[in-house]
Amino acid sequence: MNRDDFPILKDGVIYFDNGATTLxxxxxxxxxxxxxxxxxxxIHRGDYDNAMKTNEVYDxxxxxxxxxxxxxxxxxxxxxxxxxxxxxxxxFGFFKKYLxxxxxxxxxxxxxxxxxxxxxxxxxxIGIKVKYIPLDENHELTIDNIEKTITDKTKVISVAHISxxxxxxxxxxxxxxxxxxxxxxxxxxxxxxxSHYKIDVEKSNISFLAFSGHKMMGPTGVGILYGKKDLLxxxxxxxxxxxxxxxxxxxxxYILKTTPxxxxxxxxxxxxxxxxxxxxxxxxxxxxxxxxxxxxxxxxYMVEELSKIPNIILYNKNSKSxxxxxxxxxxxxxxxxxxxxxxxxxxxxxxxxxKILKDDLEIKNTCRVSLCLYNTKEEIDVLVKALKxxxxxxxxxx
Amino acid sequence: MDKEIKRAIILxxxxxxxxxxxxxxxxxxxKNTNNESCIDNIDMMMKAENGVIKDILFDxxxxxxxxxxxxxxxxxxxxxTLDEAEKIITNYQDMIxxxxxxxxxxxxxxxxxxxxxxxxxxxxxxxxxxxxxKILEVIRNEKK
Numbered sequence: 001m002n003r004d005d006f007p008i009l010k011d012g013v014i015y016f017d018n019g020a021t022t023l024x025x026x027x028x029x030x031x032x033x034x035x036x037x038x039x040x041x042x043i044h045r046g047d048y049d050n051a052m053k054t055n056e057v058y059d060x061x062x063x064x065x066x067x068x069x070x071x072x073x074x075x076x077x078x079x080x081x082x083x084x085x086x087x088x089x090x091x092f093g094f095f096k097k098y099l100x101x102x103x104x105x106x107x108x109x110x111x112x113x114x115x116x117x118x119x120x121x122x123x124x125x126i127g128i129k130v131k132y133i134p135l136d137e138n139h140e141l142t143i144d145n146i147e148k149t150i151t152d153k154t155k156v157i158s159v160a161h162i163s164x165x166x167x168x169x170x171x172x173x174x175x176x177x178x179x180x181x182x183x184x185x186x187x188x189x190x191x192x193x194x195s196h197y198k199i200d201v202e203k204s205n206i207s208f209l210a211f212s213g214h215k216m217m218g219p220t221g222v223g224i225l226y227g228k229k230d231l232l233x234x235x236x237x238x239x240x241x242x243x244x245x246x247x248x249x250x251x252x253x254y255i256l257k258t259t260p261x262x263x264x265x266x267x268x269x270x271x272x273x274x275x276x277x278x279x280x281x282x283x284x285x286x287x288x289x290x291x292x293x294x295x296x297x298x299x300x301y302m303v304e305e306l307s308k309i310p311n312i313i314l315y316n317k318n319s320k321s322x323x324x325x326x327x328x329x330x331x332x333x334x335x336x337x338x339x340x341x342x343x344x345x346x347x348x349x350x351x352x353x354x355k356i357l358k359d360d361l362e363i364k365n366t367c368r369v370s371l372c373l374y375n376t377k378e379e380i381d382v383l384v385k386a387l388k389x390x391x392x393x394x395x396x397x398x
Numbered sequence: 399m400d401k402e403i404k405r406a407i408i409l410x411x412x413x414x415x416x417x418x419x420x421x422x423x424x425x426x427x428x429k430n431t432n433n434e435s436c437i438d439n440i441d442m443m444m445k446a447e448n449g450v451i452k453d454i455l456f457d458x459x460x461x462x463x464x465x466x467x468x469x470x471x472x473x474x475x476x477x478x479t480l481d482e483a484e485k486i487i488t489n490y491q492d493m494i495x496x497x498x499x500x501x502x503x504x505x506x507x508x509x510x511x512x513x514x515x516x517x518x519x520x521x522x523x524x525x526x527x528x529x530x531x532k533i534l535e536v537i538r539n540e541k542k
Binding site: 350 | 409436465
């Protein structure tokens with residue numbers, strides 16, 4: 001759907017690497033160009049027309065994000081450089097202060113590096129314990145396994161809403177309930193879900209939520225950290241400088257601004273924030289449920305068709321998102337990816353930054369197709385046809 | 399060399415690479431090498447005695463180009479002196495990087511002479527040569 005909004009598609013590329021980054025619709029690019037060509041100016045400091053316009057447009061995006069994820073207050077919305085920075089800010093700005101030795105943080109082996117490494121560093125630095133909630137036989141995270149892993153020492157559960165290799169949709173409403181009843185902080189990495197699945201931070205009792213603009217049809221270089229207001233008030237910034245301070249004196253005294261501004265030192269990515277606002281408007285104009293239903297139907301079609309090819313191994317047939325991990329039997333994933341590039345099909349090969357999932361999958365590298373609303377059945381047919389001919393794979397890649 | 403023959407040699411070395419599998423032996427020097435921009439990742443171990451390469455083993459996960467190049471490099475280097483090995487590796491790297499090189503030194507490695515047509519595969523072909531370089535450096539430093 002909406003293919004005309006994505007000019008890059010006219011070049012004939014079949015873009016199945018949306019889990020890495022999505023394409024950008026005209027409206028996003030045009031608004032960014034508008035800022036650069038019609039009213040470039042910095043935020044919060046100018047008294048001239050263009051600066052006031054920039055302020056207005058830039059600040060408005062906080063409202064748009066707040067409504068999109070059903071936050072209570074714009075002060076709960078922090079602009080960051082992306083989901084990675086958001087999670088790092090939570091880990092090092094908040095949890096480093098409030099967690100103690102032997103407190104447990106529960107993650108799992110399907111998490112992206114950005115939701116593993118910050119916790120591993122905290123484990124080294126302050127002695128918290130990182131525990132892995134076991135995945136089930138489909139490599140998915142179940143409520144049952146979460147409940148079994150929680151102990152009296154569990155202080156944080158940090159999970160992706162949708163895992164980026166297996167694509168299972170975690171039941172964040174239910175996890176949020178458990179966290180609430182047991183007084184556990186709930187951190188959600190929504191990088192893979194934000195443009196595919198409705199998120200309600202209040203309903204899911206989320207303490208902190210992280211996502212990136214570029215995986216939701218917005219620009220690179222911008223992301224969001226949502227945090228409950230009382231938690232963000234207790235969080236320390238990781239960056240200090242202009243814009244985030246109230247005052248500072250030569251005797252060493254300083255006063256910082258309040259959330260979210262205290263986290264946004266220096267000139268932020270203004271054009272990118274504006275682009276992010278447009279991306280959310282674009283998603284809302286179509287309807288996120290409609291997007292999700294469409295992508296899921298496409299995935300089901302893809303699974304059905306690929307299942308008919310004997311030498312294709314599918315790793316996550318049943319997960320309820322547009323992500324499919326597969327391999328061609330006996331072929332290294334990168335060779336498959338190079339092969340598909342000859343058909344102008346863009347997929348991803350590798351471990352997809354989930355480097356400890358290999359313990360569970362028993363294979364390190366997979367090919368991944370990740371769908372977005374502009375993909376079509378016809379594109380999947382081209383993929384299926386290419387993979388049916390995969391006996392020719394080495395004729396093409398060598 | 400005919401393209402079909404080249405392909406057959408590459409494919410054979412990919413599907414049946416020589417000396418795949420490492421062993422525990424302190425008389426070997428072991429180095430890992432991986433491509434940051436892709437997923438090829440190999441360990442290589444080499445044993446040299448009196449300035450001559452006696453054995454090379456490897457293991458890891460890598461694509462057809464990288465695995466086959468590792469296999470052919472191993473075949474080309476076993477039995478050579480360290481100086482000869484260095485010359486072969488330098489010439490091989492020059493060939494991949496589209497510089498002047500001595501064809502006569504390369505033997506079967508010549509199958510990669512067209513790899514520059516696929517620029518993103520150059521790093522796959524170069525990976526095992528980086529491992530050899532790292533090991534040769536260790537051996538040279540040990541000698542000092």
